[in-house]
Amino acid sequence: MRDTRTDPAPVPAGALFLTCLKVGSLSFGGGLTGWLHREFVQRRGWVSDDDFSATLAIAQVLPGANVVNLVVCLGEELRGPLGAVACVTGFLLPPVLSVLGLALLFDRLGQFPAVEIAMLGIACAALGMLLQICWLGLRRAKxxxxxxxxxxxxxxxxxxxxxxxxxxxxxxxxxxxxxxxxxx
Structure with missing residues (x-):
């Protein structure tokens, strides 16, 4: 967890929004926890592996969608209520717009086999990212x-x-x- 006494410069709300906007825009069909781990832990170093795992555990216990709970908790940890709002807004905006657009597209193109194949490939990639998170947890526990x-x-x-x-x-x-x- 971030200690504001020793780290007086919180992560800017705009950076949290843009990071979550990126994850919300680029991830598709699942694997969101893996994307968030990569962005918040591996790429930006905003939280440690242990803090991410602890936050994920809390997010999974809370009612609602685990990944939404996770971005709310991460944003609150890094920037307080403003960070939570920035993260959840950035995270949910792309999927909401995408679902509306895809509903229209699938209504017209859903009967083509290539669409089904593409969706299967995306699902496999998401499963791979989830397995990566599981593997990292097992490695830490070994x-x-x-x-x-x-x-x-x-x-x-x-x-x-x-x-x-x-x-x-x-x-x-x-x-x-x-x-x-x-x-x-």
Missing amino acids: GSPRRLAVIAAVVVGVTVLKLPMILVVLLVAPVSVWLVWRRG
Whole structure:
């Protein structure tokens, strides 16, 4: 998390808006968390990997779309309420306009096989970015049996036991917090 006492220059709201506008404009069909990670962590260094992961975890627990929650939380962390508004506005503007335009386009071109093939390719790229985020999380956890146990509990709960995600989070999150607290 950003410490305003040691870092008095917050990220400009315009930079947050333009970054989220870029992500909202260029990402299509999913993989948004991967795009946001690349922009906020890898390219701009506005937040660390650990802060991004913690913010993502909070965003996933909150009601609503995880990725929208994520940009709101990142914007608020980096610039306060103005940052949250800048991020969510920049992030949602392109998809809203795109959906309206694509609805008209698909209404006229949806029956062509090339459109279906293109959409499949985009979906595969998005899945690849999601897998990258999962892989990074596993790499960070590899030295910690506790972290790996938490990841395994979530995977088993959701995929094997078919429990609702919110129930798994409510069961596993307190254990995870306790394990980190106990370590410190």
